[in-house]
Amino acid sequence: MARTFSVTRQKGFTSTALICFALLYLPIATLVVYAFNAGSSVAIWEGFSLRWFETAWNNEHVLDATLRSLTIASIAAVVSTAAATMAALATTRTKPYPGLTFKYAFINQPLMVPEIVTAVALLILFSRIKVWTGYAGLGYLMLAHTAFCIPFAYLPIRARLENMDLSLERAAADLYATPWKTFRRVTLPLLWPGILAGAMLAFVISLDDVVITEFVKSGGQDTLPTYMLGQLRRAVTPEMNAVSTVFLVLSLAIVTLFFFINRKKH
Amino acid sequence: MSMVHQQTLVLAAERRDLRNRWWLCAPALFIILIAANGPVVIELLFSFMVKGDYGDVKYWQFSSEGWFSVFFTRDIFDDSITLADAHVTILLRSLTLSLATTGLTLLFGFPTAYFIATRPPHRRDLWLLLITIPFWINILIRTFAIQELIRNEGIINSFLLKIGVIDQPIQMMFTDFAILLGMVYVYLPLMVLPLYGSMEKIDFRLVEAGYDLYAGSFKVLRRVIIPLVKPGIIAGSILVFIPAIGAYVTPRVLGGGKNLMLGNLIELQFGQGRNWPLGSALSITLMVIVTAALLVYVRNATKSDLYHG
Numbered sequence: 174m175a176r177t178f179s180v181t182r183q184k185g186f187t188s189t190a191l192i193c194f195a196l197l198y199l200p201i202a203t204l205v206v207y208a209f210n211a212g213s214s215v216a217i218w219e220g221f222s223l224r225w226f227e228t229a230w231n232n233e234h235v236l237d238a239t240l241r242s243l244t245i246a247s248i249a250a251v252v253s254t255a256a257a258t259m260a261a262l263a264t265t266r267t268k269p270y271p272g273l274t275f276k277y278a279f280i281n282q283p284l285m286v287p288e289i290v291t292a293v294a295l296l297i298l299f300s301r302i303k304v305w306t307g308y309a310g311l312g313y314l315m316l317a318h319t320a321f322c323i324p325f326a327y328l329p330i331r332a333r334l335e336n337m338d339l340s341l342e343r344a345a346a347d348l349y350a351t352p353w354k355t356f357r358r359v360t361l362p363l364l365w366p367g368i369l370a371g372a373m374l375a376f377v378i379s380l381d382d383v384v385i386t387e388f389v390k391s392g393g394q395d396t397l398p399t400y401m402l403g404q405l406r407r408a409v410t411p412e413m414n415a416v417s418t419v420f421l422v423l424s425l426a427i428v429t430l431f432f433f434i435n436r437k438k439h
Numbered sequence: 440m441s442m443v444h445q446q447t448l449v450l451a452a453e454r455r456d457l458r459n460r461w462w463l464c465a466p467a468l469f470i471i472l473i474a475a476n477g478p479v480v481i482e483l484l485f486s487f488m489v490k491g492d493y494g495d496v497k498y499w500q501f502s503s504e505g506w507f508s509v510f511f512t513r514d515i516f517d518d519s520i521t522l523a524d525a526h527v528t529i530l531l532r533s534l535t536l537s538l539a540t541t542g543l544t545l546l547f548g549f550p551t552a553y554f555i556a557t558r559p560p561h562r563r564d565l566w567l568l569l570i571t572i573p574f575w576i577n578i579l580i581r582t583f584a585i586q587e588l589i590r591n592e593g594i595i596n597s598f599l600l601k602i603g604v605i606d607q608p609i610q611m612m613f614t615d616f617a618i619l620l621g622m623v624y625v626y627l628p629l630m631v632l633p634l635y636g637s638m639e640k641i642d643f644r645l646v647e648a649g650y651d652l653y654a655g656s657f658k659v660l661r662r663v664i665i666p667l668v669k670p671g672i673i674a675g676s677i678l679v680f681i682p683a684i685g686a687y688v689t690p691r692v693l694g695g696g697k698n699l700m701l702g703n704l705i706e707l708q709f710g711q712g713r714n715w716p717l718g719s720a721l722s723i724t725l726m727v728i729v730t731a732a733l734l735v736y737v738r739n740a741t742k743s744d745l746y747h748g
Contacts, residue, residue: 193627194566194570200581201581203587204587215593217597253470279471280467286475289706289722291475297478297485323470
């Protein structure tokens with residue numbers, strides 16, 4: 174039987190694409206599968222077991238690092254989203270005014286600088302401040318994370334604001350609502366999905382960060398990614414696979430939620 | 440109320456609005472100033488200072504030594520100037536590996552994006568999702584996954600040893616090949632997404648016209664499809680090149696201590712190297728390369744906006 178001629182067909186493209194998809198998932202799938210290995214090798218399968226998840230759970234360092242990661246990410250997400258929401262309100266829904274482009278460029282600037290450059294710059298500054306003040310707590314990491322999360326939180330909030338209908342707020346003002354009441358009862362509820370999306374994006378970005386954390390952290394302040402980076406140099410057991418698997422599931426869960434929230438607005 | 444009076448009121452309201460907008464922006468601008476943009480300016484200053492004996496710099500003693508040593512070394516005995524081979528090698532390796540990563544992701548990403556763009560519309564979202572998911576997984580985990588495959592005791596070597604194809608594990612870790620493989624794997628989604636964005640808009644009647652005029656499928660690809668998706672090719676290439684040239688995690692894990700890239704060389708200056716001005720100068724060099732690439736990206740984006748509305 175003759176095949177029908179298709180204008181979209183290109184020789185070898187479909188197979189290349191399918192191979193690409195397979196190769197994209199194969200390494201990750203292997204990593205996850207070996208987290209359930211009963212043996213202590215990450216390459217030879219010896220049967221199913223949850224022992225490495227148990228080992229990881231009982232590993233004080235892993236638990237510590239995870240808790241620290243979650244703390245930093247929560248603080249960074251809340252603070253950066255609050256700052257980004259205010260900034261978004263100040264940079265949308267108006268005719269261009271002097272300073273608008275400056276604000277926009279300044280807020281987005283961290284996205285354009287390679288992470289290693291910012292990381293080293295923060296190392297220079299914070300190491301000085303640490304000597305001056307004697308304070309070496311988690312504050313530096315929280316501040317650094319908040320800063321690079323702001324542009325990520327800003328983008329979805331700004332997008333949401335730009336698509337929002339102004340007439341409802343005008344109606345509220347016409348009905349003698351004070352500006353604050355209008356904001357709290359009309360603008361904020363409408364903007365809420367954008368804010369939530371921004372916060373989640375910020376949370377994931379903070380949770381994922383390796384480079385800036387690696388340079389800013391003081392001794393004993395490992396987050397989960399920097400702990401993993403340190404462990405990768407040693408002989409690896411499936412414990413790392415188990416930690417990676419939990420981390421991976423956590424990130425994907427948040428991202429799924431993010432897409433769900435973002436989708437509802439349309 | 441007089442007209443003039445009313446006008447003053449409007450102006451005053453506008454001025455108040457403007458002031459409020461500055462106050463609203465203040466927290467975001469302040470945080471970014473002290474923990475992102477400001478420190479980078481300090482870094483630029485540091486690149487022009489005299490290096491301290493145990494790291495750090497000698498404050499307000501300026502020198503161009505940091506920048507000088509990006510490319511040259513001065514002999515400690517006779518002050519003769521020679522090219523800093525190690526730095527040049529690393530700079531060239533960074534450029535070569537990033538360009539190779541860009542080329543390879545394009546080679547694999549193009550058919551993949553094309554495949555997605557030619558699926559029925561309701562299926563495209565699913566394929567796109569499949570491309571996006573790995574992107575949300577921590578880069579460290581993805582690099583770790585590659586390491587598990589190519590280690591001497593890794594999956595590939597264990598398998599080949601078991602079936603008897605080789606009797607010695609193939610050394611793949613800690614080579615340029617490992618870095619390249621890792622970067623292609625990690626950055627492929629960044630290539631596919633903008634390519635898809637361009638391909639989605641292809642008017643396939645143009646392709647049909649090509650076939651009607653007796654072009655073969657390769658000629659149609661070369662003369663019709665590729666010119667149409669050129670903005671996507673440029674965008675994807677730059678989006679891959681930028682993180683690749685500044686890569687730190689992938690070369691550190693897969694390249695080890697010998698096969699450094701620019702990011703690792705920068706780190707070295709703040710660690711064992713104890714040469715902060717040189718480290719700062721290298722950082723700024725990296726930033727200049729990335730900014731240049733971004734400018735090309737922006738120009739390309741505005742141009743393609745002009746053509747496609």
